[in-house]
Amino acid sequence: MTTADRHASATAPQEHGHGFDYDYLIVGSGFGGSVCAHRLTEKGYRVAVMEQGKRWTPDNMPRSNWRLRRWLWRPMLGLRGFFTMSFFRHVIVLHGNAVGGGSITYAQTLLVPPARIWDNGQWAGLNDWHAVMPEHYATAQRMLGVTTNRIIAPADDALKRMAEVAGCEDTWYPTEVGIFFGPEGESGTPAAGSTHPDPYFAGEGPERKSCIGCGGCMMGCRHGAKNTLDRNYLYLAEKHGAKVHAETKVIDVVPLNGKADGADGYVVTTVPSTFAGLYLGRGKRTFTCQSIVFAGSSLGTQELLFRLKDKGSLPNLSDALGKRMRTNAESLISCRMPGSRDDMSKGIAIGSGIHIDEHTHIEATRYPAGSDFMGLLFTAMARGKPSWTRPFSWLKAMAKVVAANPRRALKFQLPWGFAKETIIFLCMQTAEGHLDMTLKRLWYWPFRKALVTEGKRIPTFIPEANDFVTRGAEAIGAIPGSSIPEILFNIPTTAHCMGGAAMAASPEDGVCDGQNRVFHYRNMLICDSSMLAANLGVNPSLTITALAEHAMSHIPRKE
The missing domain is CATH 3.50.50.60 (FAD/NAD(P)-binding domain)
Known part of the structure; x- marks a missing residue:
């Protein structure tokens, strides 16, 4: 033993x-x-x-x-x-x-x-x-119920075009997802959203509706397809x-x-x-x-x-x-196309992905039309290594956006319309990196112990991903963006x-x-x-x- x-x-x-x-x-x-x-x-x-x-x-x-x-x-x-x-x-x-x-x-x-x-x-x-x-x-x-995504939407096409610019188009793939798309050929037709008997557990499971590609997966599926x-x-x-x-x-x-x-x-x-x-x-x-x-x-x-x-x-x-x-060494980056005729909110939440190198994986993510709250977290992309100087890099980047087109810059920064105009890129790496957690009293709230992080900071800036998005944004007519907490506080955001x-x-x-x-x-x-x-x-x-x-x-x- x-x-x-x-x-x-x-x-x-x-x-x-x-x-x-x-x-x-x-x-x-x-x-x-x-x-x-x-x-x-x-x-x-x-x-x-x-x-x-x-x-x-x-x-x-x-x-x-x-x-x-x-x-x-x-x-x-x-x-x-x-x-x-x-x-x-x-x-x-x-x-x-x-x-x-x-x-x-x-x-x-x-x-x-x-x-x-x-x-x-x-x-x-x-x-x-x-x-x-x-x-x-x-x-x-x-x-x-894992299956290959059948709804290739504008955000996925944009990621493919960006991959071509970066020379990694052969790594583009439709994601494997847990969604019911209905019988073959139903997606993208008027029949999408139809009700079907349990397709997975020989009648033991609930009846299902097929996916309509509304992009609302992360808001909770209101159609019963997820x-x-x-x-x-x-x-x-x-x-x-x-x-x-x-x-x-x-x-x-x-x-x-x-x-x-x-x-x-x-x-x-x-x-x-x-x-x-x-x-x-x-x-x-x-x-x-x-x-x-x-x-x-x-x-x-x-x-x-x-x-x-x-x-x-x-x-x-x-x-x-x-x-x-661990956090998958993640970074959230965006591309926003103010005034775009293509609706980036359509499709499924994460419809496609690419590998820009053996350690770095990027997925095209979206929210449904009208769900623009996350637009409050993004602004113009700030280049440079994380430090106290990065906010100044952001000011320089934002000044360039304003100088190029003030009206477009205003629309870019305001949250309204964010979901329809934006691709959020979820960038992940297999590279080792971790934090430690502990329970301690906070100096500003000593009445109860709280979970806190300790240790060296994990990367907030993935140069390869930022380079990819910057080059790709130009190809699709978008403005690249970074998350505000990453720029101002050197704090990454992770969903994992x-x-x-x-x-x-x-x-x-x-x-x-x-x-x-x-x-x-x-x-x-x-x-x-x-x-x-x-x-x-x-x-x-x-x-x-x-x-x-x-x-x-x-x-x-x-x-």
Whole structure:
């Protein structure tokens, strides 16, 4: 038996007593949590899923991101949407929370990362990943309904033209996505948007509507075409008995009967995710479970585990908690075409991508017409290395834009019309780079500890990507742009926060082992993006799903 096995939790307790409320309690309903809920109910376990976000349907999705109350998640301010921006010293993290986790607001791009990622980071050598993972990727692709994008829209054509200028047009590809396009040939015809019987699970799943290419994927699909988790994994889990507690936040997890390693199970305390619950502690409930799965996203799981370790509820969690949080070394860059006759909002959220070199991957991203809020975050591209001089580079760039055409410059800077006129380029790299997270009191708010970032700054400026967009913008008649936080504060923005409770061979290097079992505890797993141990260089959702499938494959059926 390895050191990891001696310290890791057992995933299948010898006995499941009838005194527990649930066999497994899952914290979070995202890609890891929904997979676990489905596979555990399949195996006969009684499962509960605690989700702090709301349950959304096509009927109650916001029509645009100007409807902040139904888009942004800030309960203290009365904002109860599904999209969150978390601000740290080193990074701004964009993420979602809802029944179905980030799948409600993600761009449903589901890519297999380069094979070399398994040879990097703390998980290298834990398994023969190259042999093991293809099967789980295939299962994840089938369950999530992965298919090749069929709607090539103006933004995708523009990316192809830019790639030709850069000499990398042979790397352009339509994305692999989790969208129902209907029968072959239906996309782009009057029949798009038609209702069809469940096309994925032999009638076990919900009926679906085919994609109309409105570009609204990241605003929550109001047409029922996006393969969100509440239409596959979580839908099937609930159908077979899993209980989802929406708008419920876990605040404490304590081993039962004084068994420090959790051998006798856990008592879990929750509050409603309302102002009264989150900030006044009202509405507390307790549940008992034999086993627990943390699946609340990288930030959510790190913060919860830090608080549990800090208060003494789970004091033996590894000191590697919070170490090596990764962001895919991302940068957001834009091209805006004020007055363009081509509607850049059409298509699907991320319809195509390119590789400008072996480490740098760029995707063409869009919001639906009218969802112009993100236009507040972009301005003229500032060249030069990140430093105190970069704002001056921006002033120079903005002056050139104004001098060239003052009216066009004004329209470029104002947010209205942003979605129809703009391509947002999501630039990602596999290059190593990470931050550390910890829990500490802030000097300006010492009343409560908060999750903060530490360490060296990660890159905010990707020269190769900036050069690509600058040259390509000229070819398509656009004005290149950078994000304002990157220019003014040297802070990058990422939608892919990974690691912080990563897989490793020992608790000195990670928080869980190669089967997702938490070191020093029994009956406890981590199955979300916090388990990832390397920069993937692509959107991580498919890998999270595949690794959760791998973890569940080691749990036997309930006897």
